[in-house]
Amino acid sequence: MSAHHNTDSIQHLYEGDQSKLYSGVMAHHSDIQSSESKSQVKKIWKVFWILLAITIVEVVIGMFFSYSIPVFIRNTIFLALTIFKAGYIVAIFMHLGDEFKGFIVTVLIPLFLFVWFIIAFLADGFFWLRMNNESPARQNIVNSAPAPHAK
Amino acid sequence: MSHSTVVTSAPKENIWIGGRSPYNVSYGKMMMWFFLLSDALTFGALLISYGTTRFFSMVWPDPNEVFKAFPFMGHTSLPLLFVSLMTFILIMSSVTMVLAVHAGHYGDKKKVAYWLLWTIIGGICFLACQAWEWTHLHGELGGLWGTFTDPAIPVSKFEHFFNHNTAGKILQSEPLVAMQSTHNFFNYFFTITGFHGGHVTSGVVFNILILVNTVNGVYERRGHYEMIEKIGLYWHFVDLVWVFVFTCFYLL
Numbered sequence: 014m015s016a017h018h019n020t021d022s023i024q025h026l027y028e029g030d031q032s033k034l035y036s037g038v039m040a041h042h043s044d045i046q047s048s049e050s051k052s053q054v055k056k057i058w059k060v061f062w063i064l065l066a067i068t069i070v071e072v073v074i075g076m077f078f079s080y081s082i083p084v085f086i087r088n089t090i091f092l093a094l095t096i097f098k099a100g101y102i103v104a105i106f107m108h109l110g111d112e113f114k115g116f117i118v119t120v121l122i123p124l125f126l127f128v129w130f131i132i133a134f135l136a137d138g139f140f141w142l143r144m145n146n147e148s149p150a151r152q153n154i155v156n157s158a159p160a161p162h163a164k
Numbered sequence: 165m166s167h168s169t170v171v172t173s174a175p176k177e178n179i180w181i182g183g184r185s186p187y188n189v190s191y192g193k194m195m196m197w198f199f200l201l202s203d204a205l206t207f208g209a210l211l212i213s214y215g216t217t218r219f220f221s222m223v224w225p226d227p228n229e230v231f232k233a234f235p236f237m238g239h240t241s242l243p244l245l246f247v248s249l250m251t252f253i254l255i256m257s258s259v260t261m262v263l264a265v266h267a268g269h270y271g272d273k274k275k276v277a278y279w280l281l282w283t284i285i286g287g288i289c290f291l292a293c294q295a296w297e298w299t300h301l302h303g304e305l306g307g308l309w310g311t312f313t314d315p316a317i318p319v320s321k322f323e324h325f326f327n328h329n330t331a332g333k334i335l336q337s338e339p340l341v342a343m344q345s346t347h348n349f350f351n352y353f354f355t356i357t358g359f360h361g362g363h364v365t366s367g368v369v370f371n372i373l374i375l376v377n378t379v380n381g382v383y384e385r386r387g388h389y390e391m392i393e394k395i396g397l398y399w400h401f402v403d404l405v406w407v408f409v410f411t412c413f414y415l416l
């Protein structure tokens with residue numbers, strides 16, 4: 014079996030397995046100085062600048078506006094920017110955006126589990142906090158705990 | 165027989181009848197994606213359990229108070245600055261990695277080796293930063309995991325991790341609650357950044373291996389640089405996880 018796998022057939026299989034972005038490279042024997050290659054590199058650097066800009070915005074908000082913006086709005090901004098960054102990394106750097114739609118969907122659908130996962134667990138944490146604070150049993154525990162040495 | 169009906173009902177092109185890979189993704193690349201998917205669930209579980217613990221705590225350490233040190237800057241308060249540097253290094257190494265993958269597609273051996281070398285340097289710089297941060301925290305906490313478990317520890321040992329505008333009352337009335345939060349915060353911090361750092365370390369090792377292979381001409385003889393792509397996926401994933409760790413620990 015493997016004796017039939019000469020270099021040519023492996024090459025052929027490899028060429029068949031390329032994402033849309035690079036599918037023409039081997040067939041056309043393009044080299045890295047071609048305009049095609051240069052526009053791909055340009056796109057990579059563009060994404061780098063976008064990621065850098067988003068990170069700078071996050072850090073500036075974190076450093077100077079952490080306490081002046083309402084927490085809910087601040088966190089929403091942070092999470093939205095995080096999702097943006099993640100999207101750019103996955104779509105451009107990992108080239109998922111250049112794959113077949115079927116494959117993109119295959120990879121992304123399982124991640125929707127997180128929607129339930131996050132809501133369920135955080136809601137549970139919140140519930141526990143309320144229960145802890147309002148439960149009369151907890152007051153007894155706090156009152157009977159040894160007092161820490163102040164200073 | 166059913167085979168032929170499938171063909172006639174879709175006379176144009178049916179990608180599922182065999183003889184080709186339906187999504188134009190090789191076995192190795194697809195399995196790397198699925199591995200990363202499972203790894204994403206692991207990291208997700210860690211971060212969500214961190215979030216859950218935070219949600220059921222009355223007070224929580226303020227990252228602006230915990231992470232404000234910078235190497236050689238003494239006690240100057242520079243919140244977020246050091247971790248921004250780490251983030252920048254990791255994004256940069258992601259860019260050099262994607263450039264190595266790009267060069268691989270064009271079969272340019274020299275450029276692949278060049279960009280891989282930069283990626284490795286970036287990874288090592290990141291790990292060095294993390295080592296500094298852990299060492300710094302070790303000095304401040306007197307340990308890594310499992311600190312702040314003794315009720316006899318005075319408030320003065322951990323109150324500076326909190327924002328006194330929001331947590332001042334609890335620190336006074338229920339210092340043990342604040343101490344428990346401090347304990348939880350650092351346990352999660354070391355577990356999650358440690359797990360991520362382990363990924364970076366193995367990523368650097370993989371990068372060194374493929375750099376050696378590239379220089380030795382292994383991929384040139386093979387006719388393609390797909391291995392760079394697969395390790396590249398792993399490396400970008402590590403960067404991706406850091407984006408979330410950065411948000412969860414340092415920003416929120």
